[in-house]
Amino acid sequence: MNKRKFLKSLTFLGIGTGSFFSAKNATAKTIAEIDPNAADFWDQIRAAYKLKPDYINLENGYYCFLPEETLENYIKHLREVNYQASSYMRTVQWDNKAKSAAMVAELIGASSEEVVLTRNTTESIDIIISGYPWKAGDEAIVSNQDYESLLNMFELAERRYGIKVKRIDIPMHPKDDAEIVAVYEKAITPKTKLMMVPHIVNITGHILPVRKIADMAHGHGVEIMLDGAHAVGHFDFNISELNCDYYGCSLHKWLSVPLGCGMLYVKKGKSQQIRPLLAPYELDQKTLLNLNHTGTHAVSTDLSVIDAVNFLNKMGSKRKEERLRYIQRYWSDQVRDLPGVNVNTPKDPHRSCAIANVGLDAMSPADMAKTLIEKYQIFTVAINGAGGVNGCRITPNVYTSEAEMDKFVTALKEMSGNA
Secondary structure (H helix, E strand, O other): OOHHHHHHHOHHHOOOOOOOOOHHHOOOOOHHHOOOOOOOHHHHHHHOOOOOOOOEEOEOOOOOOOOHHHHHHHHHHHHHHHHHOHHHHHHOHHHHHHHHHHHHHHHHOOOHHHEEEEOOHHHHHHHHHHHOOOOOOOEEEEEOOOOHHHHHHHHHHHHHHOOEEEEEOOOOOOOOHHHHHHHHHHOOOOOEEEEEEEOEOOOOOOEOOHHHHHHHHHHOOOEEEEEOOOOOOOOOOOHHHOOOOEEEEEOOOOOOOOOOOEEEEEOOOOHHHOOOOOOOOOOOOOOHHHHOOOOOOOHHHHHOHHHHHHHHHHHOHHHHHHHHHHHHHHHHHHHOOOOOEEEOOOOOHHHOOOOEEEEEOOEOHHHHHHHHHHHHOEEOEEEEOHHHOEEEEEEOOOOOOHHHHHHHHHHHHHHOOOO
16 A cells, blocks of 8 residues: 555545644654654664653563653544544544554565454454364464463363363473474364464563474364464564464554554454354444444544554654563663573573563562562553463563663662662
């Protein structure tokens, strides 16, 4: 798709790269004002956000809140849809949603026929799990480090269809890719139909060698579904090179779309075998839209996808990835070898990006998170035993500074007795 023509096609709604700011936000950096060649580039990016001064936010993994320009454009979309009311909903909502989905497809290297917008990763992947052509006795493979609600959906499939779900443990500190691939391959039997693999493990930040896993799975006649909840907008990849059959992502995470926007990718030719979770207006459509009906939804969020992609493109996907990896390694390399400190994320740089997990021998994850917020004003989330992981998930973002991570490192050293 020609991006310029796409933007021009939306001008009738006032949807574009510009934004309007209220007086209180007049000092926030806009996309147009950011100089990508300036030495203070990341300070400019930081200035594009309105940061809460009460604490250091190291829990961007749940929701990467919006830079001010995206937020103001989102409010503008809300006002415009409200202004046009039913005339918008009955005329252009579906075309505009398709255009936003096509831009996401372009971002990840897919065709527009392979991508639809959903509300989140859970919905995207549940569509595939619930609609898969299961037969009694079929088997699926998942991991103990997968997202809990997705594991619950597989349990529902066990109850409904009489399938068997096998769980494996992903090596936390693998010696090489082959070790990870072998764990998944060992679980395959002639009855295995589908394998769910996290593109990046949500609780540890471990980026898996998903292409190698997919090639192996396909060699056994097994389809592969990737949980990419934290991938799009986080690190650079081309989905056509992953060789997956299905892919789900939450765009309100690292792409910083407003809450309630996700993406479902289904490889061309695969959608017809999946039964819809909810009945569409027109049954038995021959496209991915057959799986994409949810009724009336927040269309203003769909419109904000373009603003979020514009902001990402200003940074550059690869440049953002390098920054996020740098800021994670900035803190984790300082504490990885300290006594009583356990970094639950692989050491090899290519196996992680922004997300990492750290635990302390001296206290539980819950006490660790409580101490960090109450004593050091650092907000994190405790991961207590999920998939064998004990620690706090640490997720800085592009606005996070080295000085803030220095405070976090100091806190870890004091809490672990290494001050």
